[in-house]
Amino acid sequence: MHALLSAPDTPTGVRAGQAPEPVPQAGDVVIEVECFTLVARNLDHAATLPPGSVPGFDAVGVVRRAADDGTGPAPGTRVATLATGNAWAQLRAVPTHELAIVPQRVDPGQAGVLLVPGVSALRAIRRLGALTGRRLLVTGAAGAVGHFAVQLGRLAGAHVIAAVRDHGSRERLAALGADEVVTGLDQVSAPVHGVIDSVGGPALAQAFDLLAEDGLIQQVGASSKQPTTFVPYQMVGRRRAIEGFWAGDRFGPDLAYLLDLLADGRLARLDGERAEWGDIDAIARRLRADDAPRRMVVTLRHDLSARPDADR
Template identity: 35%
Template structure:
């Protein structure tokens, strides 16, 4: 079968190559991939790939071989899945507890845009706790996670201020329920009960200064790729007794499959709208990855397999 393999060359980070078809473990289903999405964080990993790396975490397609242990779909089914690797290929072996069945109303393109960004948003807000009536600041809101967080948090009753440099993206975030959009973090008025920070670098200290007394800042990314420095005494100047919490989306008490099913239900019900900034044939994946790394794509990028 064909699969995309990393090259280590930033000018062409992946190439199509022939590889053996995966042999699923007993708890894995074999999925014929119809579409997959790529994430900006994956572009960074491709800069120095480890030997044998097979990228790809967000897939949608058709189960062509159910799991041998009887778990998961027991026949041919349209699914969305979140394997930890190997999804940028014609076929992927996906653990059944990381699969969700798709209804007719959710396309493969929509589904492929859900897993990593949607799971991150869903679990991030669960970590934050009830947001009804709370003032929420979201940095780095232009990407897929930012869109999902904004829509889910606003629907749950939060007053969301989103930070994005892109005016067009800002207008869309307002449509998705943001109460306000600022193009520079320094312009966010504050204070905020909850700050969701994904930029890192100097933005972390600036975001912390916007946090209310006894508020919470959840640090879930470092898109700037710059280290952050915090001054302990700055807490006394503003967010006295505030909490800083690290977040990783895989640290959860629910299964990936259950949470994917929740995202699918929200999408099917018109309560969650995957924002797809580019759709392309998977032969163009290298170009899409480069554009995503250089922030030339807003929202999700989805690749299709003919």
């Protein structure tokens, strides 16, 4: 089958090639991949993998072969999948507990763009505990995780403070549910109960000072690419914590929840620029441009679904 393969010796970190078709376990479905999403750091990660392996985390497609153990959806069902590896290919085998059915009202590309940042935001917010009536700070709120963290924080009953680099996103974030939009953490008054941080660097230390007693920061990213420095005794005197984010696994129920919110209009979609996967070099250049999209939807074209009995 056609696939994008890890190629550490190339400028993009991947190359187009052929990979063995997946051999499913009893609890796996095999899907014909329609699309997956990319950001530049996905390509950077792919370059760290063994040469010839198939990278990727999320993929949306149609079930070609149901799970042998009787779990999961039937052939012909469109599903969203999230798991480590083997996503950038025509076919993907994935355990049934790592997928959810895509509602008919949701476009496959919109579903794909939701998966990684949506689950990251949802699980990070859960780690903060009860948020009803409490203040939630979201740094890097203009990014993909921030897009969903603002909305999910609002749904959880929090007073949401969205921090961005400039005011260009103010109206959009207010429409998503942000109660306040700030361009610097010096504009935020303490205390905040929780922080979803995707910036890192000096902002992380500054956010730490805003935490209430027993407050928690979930660090889900480090877009600043800067180290964080704490002054002596900054972390002494109150119970508060920074926790590194770990996505975990068994994503199926969370994917279903998020897709249902999207289908019902309770979660605003995140638009992704679209491209066909034939020219990975052009896709890589676009993702590394100064005006790169927050996520790119890479679509596949193949005729496997037209040949259900073809020899694969």
